[in-house]
Amino acid sequence: MELNISIAPEIIFYIKSFPVTNSLLWSLFISAFLILVTLILRFSLKMVPGGLQSCAEVLIEESFNFVKSVIGSEEKAKKVFPLFFTLFIFILAANLFTFIPGQSAITIKNGDGVISVFRAVMADYGMVLVLTIISVIIIQVVAIATHGPWGYLGKFLNFKSPLKFFLGVMDIVGEIAKILSLSFRLFGNIFAGEVLGMVMLFLIPFIAPLPFMFLGVLTAIVQAFVFATLTLVFITLASEIEPDELIEQASI
Amino acid sequence: METEAVKALAAGLAIGLGAIGPAIGEGIIASKAMEAIGRNPEVSGKITPLMFVTMAITESTGIYALVITLIILFG
Numbered sequence: 001m002e003l004n005i006s007i008a009p010e011i012i013f014y015i016k017s018f019p020v021t022n023s024l025l026w027s028l029f030i031s032a033f034l035i036l037v038t039l040i041l042r043f044s045l046k047m048v049p050g051g052l053q054s055c056a057e058v059l060i061e062e063s064f065n066f067v068k069s070v071i072g073s074e075e076k077a078k079k080v081f082p083l084f085f086t087l088f089i090f091i092l093a094a095n096l097f098t099f100i101p102g103q104s105a106i107t108i109k110n111g112d113g114v115i116s117v118f119r120a121v122m123a124d125y126g127m128v129l130v131l132t133i134i135s136v137i138i139i140q141v142v143a144i145a146t147h148g149p150w151g152y153l154g155k156f157l158n159f160k161s162p163l164k165f166f167l168g169v170m171d172i173v174g175e176i177a178k179i180l181s182l183s184f185r186l187f188g189n190i191f192a193g194e195v196l197g198m199v200m201l202f203l204i205p206f207i208a209p210l211p212f213m214f215l216g217v218l219t220a221i222v223q224a225f226v227f228a229t230l231t232l233v234f235i236t237l238a239s240e241i242e243p244d245e246l247i248e249q250a251s252i
Numbered sequence: 253m254e255t256e257a258v259k260a261l262a263a264g265l266a267i268g269l270g271a272i273g274p275a276i277g278e279g280i281i282a283s284k285a286m287e288a289i290g291r292n293p294e295v296s297g298k299i300t301p302l303m304f305v306t307m308a309i310t311e312s313t314g315i316y317a318l319v320i321t322l323i324i325l326f327g
Contacts, residue, residue, distance in 0.1 A: 006326060
């Protein structure tokens with residue numbers, strides 16, 4: 001037996017020239033699963049909630065209260081909550097599906113050899129990068145909507161003094177670094193969890209990997225929460241008007 | 253030295269040196285959080301999630317080192 005670790009996802013088959021990778025297949029499966037659960041919940045809503053409905057109610061209510069406590073007002077919270085909750089629930093489901101026992105035993109054979117049909121979705125950098133780009137674009141849109149296009153540009157290009165100009169340039173770097181830091185954090189954690197689990201399984205097959213599996217479950221939940229929360233915090237920062245800006249606006 | 257040997261050495265150095273900073277940082281965060289909970293046990297429910305979030309942010313530099321290591325080893 002040898003370790004089979006690759007950073008790029010494996011290609012299962014092609015539709016015309018479009019490669020279908022195992023992580024793409026699983027992300028579609030997870031989306032379908034989440035949509036199905038949502039539809040079942042939607043069409044079985046009752047005044048007296050059953051088991052599934054009360055779980056969903058508690059989850060959504062607690063998350064909404066959390067969003068409200070971070071962003072400050074209920075009106076803003078209602079706008080940002082769908083994004084926050086979608087990111088959280090999708091990443092959480094994608095991470096936790098990794099721990100279904102036996103899924104890594106399902107393999108298929110194609111031209112290049114034996115390929116596992118399952119791959120942790122967040123261990124594919126493309127997927128994580130797309131999620132990050134979505135949240136970064138929304139952060140920029142919120143910032144432009146709050147400060148206005150000129151105020152937004154003025155934050156980065158400031159010619160009042162050399163120091164302010166330098167700080168503005170550093171802000172541009174900071175915005176670009178956001179993409180890298182958000183995506184690398186999620187990708188690194190999940191991929192490292194996969195590799196660690198595989199290496200431990202390779203070294204000592206019995207019992208020893210269990211604590212690492214537990215650590216993996218913890219990481220899966222915490223990282224889903226962290227990704228969604230950081231997006232929320234960045235949006236909150238972008239949607240706030242700084243005090244000196246208020247003074248400027250008042251003087252105009 | 254052969255390429256493989258240099259790769260192994262580079263990977264070990266990258267993760268070893270990269271883990272120092274986040275380890276110290278996470279230790280400081282945990283100790284401060286424990287101090288805060290010890291001083292005011294009622295707010296432990298608020299401090300614990302904040303502690304996890306800040307830890308995950310601190311951890312990110314370590315994760316960068318890890319990603320580089322994995323790219324050196326398997327990329």
